[in-house]
Amino acid sequence: MLGIxxxxxxxxxxxxxxxxxxxxxxxxxxxxxxxxxxxxxALQDAIGWVSHGALNYVSERLDLGPAEAYGVxxxxxxxxTEHAPPVVAHVCDDIACLAKGASRIVDELEAxxxxxxxxxxxAPWKRSPCLGQCEKGSAAFIQCAGASARSIAPVTAEQVIxxxxxxxxxxxxxxxxxAQDRSDLRLLAILDDEGDMGLYRSKGGYEGLARAxxxxxxxxxxxxxxSGIRGRGGAAFPAGIKWRAVTEHEGVKYVVCNAxxxxxxxxxxxxxxxxxxxxxxxxxxxxxxxxxxxxxxLYLRGEYPVAFRRLSEALESAREAGLLGPDIAGSGRTFxxxxxxxxxxxxxxxxxxxxxxxxxxRGEPRQKPPFPTDAGLFGRPTLVNNxxxxxxxxxxxxxxxxxxxxxxxxxxxxxxxxxxxxxVASPGVYEVEFGATIRELIELAGGVDGALRAVLIGGAAxxxxxxxxxxxPLTFEDTRAAQLGLGSGVIIAFxxxxxxxxxxxxxxxxxxxxxxxxxxxxxxxxVRQHESLVRISEGGDRAAELEILDELDHVLRxxxxxxxxxxxxxxxxxxxxxxxx
Amino acid sequence: MIEQRISPxxxxxxxxxxxxxxxxxxxxxxxxxxxxxxxxVPTLCYLETLTPINSCRACVVEVEGSRTLVPACSxxxxxxxxxxxxxxxxxxxRKSVYELLASAVDLSLAEPETVRQMERYDVDPERFxxxxxxxxxxxxxxxxxxRDYDKCIMCxxxxxxxGPDAQNxxxxxxxxxxxxxxxxxxxxxxxxxSACVYCGNCVAVCPTGALMFKTExxxxxxxxxxxxxxxxxxxxxxxxxxGCNLELHVQDNRIVKVTSPMDHSVTEGHLCIKGRFGxxxxxxxxx
Ligand SMILES: Cc1cc2nc3c(=O)[nH]c(=O)nc-3n(C[C@H](O)[C@H](O)[C@H](O)COP(=O)(O)O)c2cc1C
Ligand code: SF4
Ligand code: SF4
Ligand code: SF4
Ligand code: FES
Ligand code: FES
Numbered sequence: 001m002l003g004i005x006x007x008x009x010x011x012x013x014x015x016x017x018x019x020x021x022x023x024x025x026x027x028x029x030x031x032x033x034x035x036x037x038x039x040x041x042a043l044q045d046a047i048g049w050v051s052h053g054a055l056n057y058v059s060e061r062l063d064l065g066p067a068e069a070y071g072v073x074x075x076x077x078x079x080x081t082e083h084a085p086p087v088v089a090h091v092c093d094d095i096a097c098l099a100k101g102a103s104r105i106v107d108e109l110e111a112x113x114x115x116x117x118x119x120x121x122x123a124p125w126k127r128s129p130c131l132g133q134c135e136k137g138s139a140a141f142i143q144c145a146g147a148s149a150r151s152i153a154p155v156t157a158e159q160v161i162x163x164x165x166x167x168x169x170x171x172x173x174x175x176x177x178x179a180q181d182r183s184d185l186r187l188l189a190i191l192d193d194e195g196d197m198g199l200y201r202s203k204g205g206y207e208g209l210a211r212a213x214x215x216x217x218x219x220x221x222x223x224x225x226x227s228g229i230r231g232r233g234g235a236a237f238p239a240g241i242k243w244r245a246v247t248e249h250e251g252v253k254y255v256v257c258n259a260x261x262x263x264x265x266x267x268x269x270x271x272x273x274x275x276x277x278x279x280x281x282x283x284x285x286x287x288x289x290x291x292x293x294x295x296x297x298l299y300l301r302g303e304y305p306v307a308f309r310r311l312s313e314a315l316e317s318a319r320e321a322g323l324l325g326p327d328i329a330g331s332g333r334t335f336x337x338x339x340x341x342x343x344x345x346x347x348x349x350x351x352x353x354x355x356x357x358x359x360x361x362r363g364e365p366r367q368k369p370p371f372p373t374d375a376g377l378f379g380r381p382t383l384v385n386n387x388x389x390x391x392x393x394x395x396x397x398x399x400x401x402x403x404x405x406x407x408x409x410x411x412x413x414x415x416x417x418x419x420x421x422x423x424v425a426s427p428g429v430y431e432v433e434f435g436a437t438i439r440e441l442i443e444l445a446g447g448v449d450g451a452l453r454a455v456l457i458g459g460a461a462x463x464x465x466x467x468x469x470x471x472x473p474l475t476f477e478d479t480r481a482a483q484l485g486l487g488s489g490v491i492i493a494f495x496x497x498x499x500x501x502x503x504x505x506x507x508x509x510x511x512x513x514x515x516x517x518x519x520x521x522x523x524x525x526x527v528r529q530h531e532s533l534v535r536i537s538e539g540g541d542r543a544a545e546l547e548i549l550d551e552l553d554h555v556l557r558x559x560x561x562x563x564x565x566x567x568x569x570x571x572x573x574x575x576x577x578x579x580x581x
Numbered sequence: 582m583i584e585q586r587i588s589p590x591x592x593x594x595x596x597x598x599x600x601x602x603x604x605x606x607x608x609x610x611x612x613x614x615x616x617x618x619x620x621x622v623p624t625l626c627y628l629e630t631l632t633p634i635n636s637c638r639a640c641v642v643e644v645e646g647s648r649t650l651v652p653a654c655s656x657x658x659x660x661x662x663x664x665x666x667x668x669x670x671x672x673x674x675r676k677s678v679y680e681l682l683a684s685a686v687d688l689s690l691a692e693p694e695t696v697r698q699m700e701r702y703d704v705d706p707e708r709f710x711x712x713x714x715x716x717x718x719x720x721x722x723x724x725x726x727x728r729d730y731d732k733c734i735m736c737x738x739x740x741x742x743x744g745p746d747a748q749n750x751x752x753x754x755x756x757x758x759x760x761x762x763x764x765x766x767x768x769x770x771x772x773x774x775s776a777c778v779y780c781g782n783c784v785a786v787c788p789t790g791a792l793m794f795k796t797e798x799x800x801x802x803x804x805x806x807x808x809x810x811x812x813x814x815x816x817x818x819x820x821x822x823x824g825c826n827l828e829l830h831v832q833d834n835r836i837v838k839v840t841s842p843m844d845h846s847v848t849e850g851h852l853c854i855k856g857r858f859g860x861x862x863x864x865x866x867x868x
Pocket of ligand 6: 627
């Protein structure tokens with residue numbers, strides 16, 4: 001992957017006269033630091049861990065201090081720096097799966113295989129945060145040395161035991177199904193298993209790109225602005241503002257598709273990437289030709305092996321069809337897309353952490369400002385959009401921003417995907433126009449199993465609501481007025497049989513585990529929050545603990561560097577307000 | 582080429598701090614503005630000679646129009662900004678930041694300034710309850726300096742000093758994530774096995790005593806570290822022609838540690854192994 005060394009200094013070929021030349025090349029090597037994570041992935045995939053010798057070799061080739069490379073390797077859950085077994089199973093015990101009985105699987109695995117591993121140890125199985133397969137009810141992600149990683153969902157304890165003892169696994173993901181009639185849907189119209197470009201084109205695919213090339217950047221940006229579309233990644237920022245800002249900058253710039261989807265309860269991006277990869281690719285291509293970027297990156301969650309294969313194939317067909325590469329659709333414009341795999345770190349979905357991760361640094365967020373549109377990836381102006389945001393772009397360009405703005409409500413335009421899971425009859429991704437209520441979505445998913453206790457909206461970084469709020473329309477404006485957030489479109493229903501202490505503590509634990517550790521409020525505060533919740537559930541002094549939690553809420557929201565810490569107390573506080581714990 | 586040091590006078594901008602207007606050169610940080618206004622803003626991870634990393638959040642201030650508090654040490658001042666340096670919100674956050682730190686690490690050897698700020702904000706390390714605390718063995722791997730990471734507040738100053746801001750050796754970096762993160766060499770190998778060149782620049786910037794001269798550590802262990810009985814002799818390093826200023830800290834007529842002034846244009850407080858540790862020859866071997 002790193003290629004043959006180009007100098008003898010690094011062990012390359014001996015060439016005639018070569019001994020008389022002094023080799024430099026360190027700047028060139030350092031400029032390749034962004035290959036660090038791909039190199040670590042390559043080692044991990046091949047032998048199941050990153051040994052000291054291997055790390056030293058990679059560091060030398062990229063002109064890095066080994067301590068720096070070690071710091072990067074140990075940042076990620078999917079990179080092992082201790083001798084690990086050839087097969088390691090990561091088993092989800094996060095909230096949506098907990099509602100479906102994940103603790104039983106965990107108990108059985110503990111009985112059969114011993115306690116779950118901690119980061120860096122040699123246990124054959126680990127507990128995992130949400131694997132983005134919530135609609136399946138249980139999930140495992142399997143790393144196999146020498147073979148590609150696998151997803152298994154739903155999964156049973158017997159399957160996991162069988163895999164880690166036999167040492168091999170195949171993908172066994174239940175197909176994405178939808179209880180919805182898909183004939184009128186916009187985003188979920190294609191859920192194709194073959195990644196077939198013919199089908200995509202027959203449904204109007206790549207007409208958006210053709211129009212973008214025809215009308216040019218200024219008019220394309222105007223369409224995106226007119227559509228009123230807001231980002232679907234969680235922050236709900238108007239896309240047009242970012243598109244304009246990046247387009248107006250001179251010089252080298254980048255566009256990035258954020259496909260790191262790791263917010264507990266979110267799986268819509270996975271469904272899009274696996275089922276309709278061309279929509280995302282076309283959206284990112286339009287972003288590239290419009291802003292003037294020649295290189296796009298798609299940062300894909302490391303635990304999505306199926307999406308990785310589908311996307312790789314789809315990128316290849318787009319290149320063959322001349323829709324990526326040096327001369328896009330005969331326009332003379334150059335644009336290509338590279339997939340970068342994440343390696344198990346929720347924080348890398350935060351846009352500036354994502355840049356650091358691609359650049360080969362630890363995935364710690366940067367203090368903003370400067371904002372990505374001014375100084376993002378490699379310090380250049382960068383447009384970052386979520387998968388679902390980009391999947392909307394082809395239709396905006398094809399049919400015009402004004403037509404798109406007709407869909408949904410005045411301030412929340414367009415179709416929207418919701419990930420409905422937990423105790424509902426048919427968990428899955430559901431597409432509605434903005435304006436549908438929580439109740440309507442739960443009904444689309446077949447209604448609640450049993451008596452409803454609470455609904456988590458927005459994911460772990462979101463808030464609980466109770467039965468009295470089910471008629472709230474799920475729009476940016478209505479949720480904001482209720483001081484809630486739409487987040488990434490998560491709706492997890494919990495019925496009366498669920499122990500809410502366990503769920504809330506799991507959310508707090510998630511933030512403690514996923515905090516990057518950069519800033520004090522979040523590094524220490526998230527862990528103190530979890531400790532306090534555990535004390536409450538063990539019967540501690542509730543009033544005193546609530547005071548602690550309130551104080552933590554303030555410092556987390558006010559003083560954390562990034563959105564992870566700032567949102568880490570949101571669900572906990574809402575659970576307290578509703579009397580769930 | 583000689584660096585062009587004379588730049589045209591900078592435009593000045595006006596910022597309001599706690600109700601009064603101060604004028605600072607363009608490009609100044611809010612910390613500069615607060616200092617100019619005489620406001621007392623604490624800092625922990627910030628050091629004049631290093632790039633701000635924004636990790637401790639002790640310096641947060643309230644800026645009109647900003648959803649969250651902002652770190653004064655790194656936020657560049659913009660014309661017309663309205664800053665509250667010690668509002669109730671700010672005090673509440675700072676108190677919690679210090680309490681969280683004090684609840685997790687050993688701050689007993691923190692700088693006097695930190696102790697003062699902790700008194701100012703009436704810090705109670707027990708407020709967040711008993712829980713996780715760092716427990717690290719002291720790493721004594723050579724005769725020059727020790728590393729005692731249960732005093733480490735993860736300010737990353739040592740990483741910056743070892744790396745791009747001074748030494749460019751990159752012998753240490755942050756390893757792990759979240760609460761499990763620590764400062765480490767690759768695979769936690771001992772310092773002599775690592776890339777470390779023993780410049781001691783990490784020791785010089787550490788604000789908590791987590792990194793410490795072995796001489797100081799030994800004296801403290803035998804309860805014989807007496808700062809009041811020490812004097813500082815200023816001299817110039819005799820090893821090479823660079824001309825680094827040295828401050829020799831002397832106790833009982835023996836050198837116990839060496840620093841260099843941070844405001845010195847040649848060193849900015851940084852030295853190499855010779856100036857930092859190479860003074861054995863000026864004093865007789867101890868018995
Ligand atoms: C901790 C954290 C995790 C995030 N994870 C994701 C993610 O997985 N996917 C995503 O699209 N955005 C994520 N975001 C939001 C991004 O920072 C960014 O706002 C988004 O990608 C912008 O795209 P959009 O405007 O299309 O939504 C995350 C933010 C934070 C603070
Ligand atoms: S808030 Fe948490 S995740 Fe964000 S920078 Fe701080 S420690 Fe890292
Ligand atoms: S002594 Fe110098 S080289 Fe060694 S770790 Fe400290 S700063 Fe780096
Ligand atoms: S060892 Fe000292 S300088 Fe380094 S991070 Fe810890 S407290 Fe800061
Ligand atoms: S896959 Fe288990 S909670 Fe999402
Ligand atoms: S001094 Fe500003 S964040 Fe630490």
